[in-house]
Amino acid sequence: MADQVQLQADLLNDLVALRRDIHANPELGFCEQRTAGRIADELRALGIEVHEGIGTTGVVGVLKGRREGSRTLGLRADMDALPIQEMTNLPWASKTPGSFHGCGHDGHVAMLLGAARVLAADPDFAGTLHLIFQPAEEGLGGARVMIEEGLFDRFPCDRVYALHNWPGLPAGTISTRPGAIMGAADKFRITLTGKGGHAAIPQDSPDAILAAASLVQQLNTIVSRAVPPYASAVLSITQIHGGHAHNVIPAEVMVAGTVRTFDPAVQDRIEDRMRAMLEGIATSFEVECALDYDRYYPATINDAQAAADVLEVAATVGTAELAPEPAPTSEDFSFMLQQRPGAYIWLGQSTHEHTAPLHNPQYDFNDAVLENGVRLHVALARHWLK
Ligand SMILES: [Zn+2]
Ligand SMILES: [Zn+2]
Known part of the structure; x- marks a missing residue:
């Protein structure tokens, strides 16, 4: 042979x-x-x-x-x-x-x-x-x-x-x-933008930190609630940056992380849910939400x-x-x-x-x-x- x-x-x-x-x-x-x-x-x-x-x-x-x-x-x-x-x-x-x-x-x-x-x-x-x-x-x-x-x-x-x-x-x-x-590797970076203002006058300044806190909670429901139990996926939030002083509501907070999937349909579903959640966050917290979603390896x-x-x-x-x-x-x-x-x-x-x-x-x-x-x-x- x-x-x-x-x-x-x-x-x-x-x-x-x-x-x-x-x-x-x-x-x-x-x-x-x-x-x-x-x-x-x-x-x-x-x-x-x-x-x-x-x-x-x-x-x-x-x-x-x-x-x-x-x-x-x-x-x-x-x-x-x-x-x-x-x-x-x-x-x-x-x-x-x-x-x-x-x-x-x-x-x-x-x-x-x-x-x-x-x-x-x-x-x-x-x-x-x-x-x-x-x-x-x-x-x-x-x-x-x-x-x-x-x-x-x-x-x-x-x-x-x-x-x-x-x-x-x-x-x-x-x-x-x-x-x-092997899985698909995506990375995402979300920028939440308010106005910035005095911490003692919250009524005048949308709170990007509170919006980010809510967003982190919501994103962690995607895999458990929007992905079928027979499929598998990972969504991990790995960065959250914002704020610099105890008495300032920051104008901007950044939230970033990664998504791993094995099926393009599941990958689409996760990105769609993330976009929908950001619309909701924008409305409820009066902040602007910008998403950079990069599917770098299929x-x-x-x-x-x-x-x-x-x-x-x-x-x-x-x-x-x-x-x-x-x-x-x-x-x-x-x-x-x-x-x-x-x-x-x-x-x-x-x-x-x-x-x-x-x-x-x-x-x-x-x-x-x-x-x-x-x-x-x-x-x-x-x-x-x-
Ligand atoms: Zn390697
Ligand atoms: Zn290698």
Whole structure:
């Protein structure tokens, strides 16, 4: 079986060294010049056609199969680090203060380059594989920018997959699910504006603080009263700012927070209810209400057939597991899944030594799962481009 590829020790050693080099030299979103340069060099050395500068620092490698075929596949790895101070004291720890591969994107790059090496050495497939190295996953929407710059027009993909290491699963377990796998992330910022005035003369000044207090109460009823019990959502108010003196009714109060959902209909419902509540607050408290509601990452929705294919292929590589529920975190691969059918996949990485969660200063990517990741990428390519 071509997909039960045995990886040579020297390839794995090279990937560990590459992963640790990228780890020691992390770069934040849209600033991945060194990382992208290393990726482009590696791909060129394999004889793979390389396109750079897509979405600022994005890189796409184009690898054609030995056999004729019209199918196309995109495999995506994200490249960016996080603005976190690493606290691991590992020999390959970040050399850049305040910047750290705390989400394991260094490992994702290494796994996809490893797959490129295996497939370039033996392109026994039909059609075209696009190796997509994406910038700025962490909150900046690098996937959306690559798409806006013509990613799928220039590099057609009739299916796309992305892999993320997952500390919540044992090392080597591969998991995905049909439908929603990660949440949509929205943020909102509400400005309540009164007039400002003397605290002893309330009759002359609408009270933006009292309006904000009522608003916080009302917003916290949306999930319990306006979202069906079989659906799920989170609304958290995380900021409230206003006032500066004990004897002044402030002219303005700001209330901000986040909404997480798994279904666009629920997302619409929450924003609609929020707008209606603000109209009520404006009338009852005589304040002006301005809402800035930003849907920055949509829900990550897997295609059912793509997810089923992943679980079938994953069983030839490791332990395949249907994920029972989505995760409330979000992911900008969602933008790619809005354009093309595909699936987002979790690769377990936890052991006794590797217990820290993602985005934690102690997080340590488990190099032992590089092999699973490479083999899964290779198997997915050979399966779709068979
Ligand atoms: Zn992350
Ligand atoms: Zn990540």
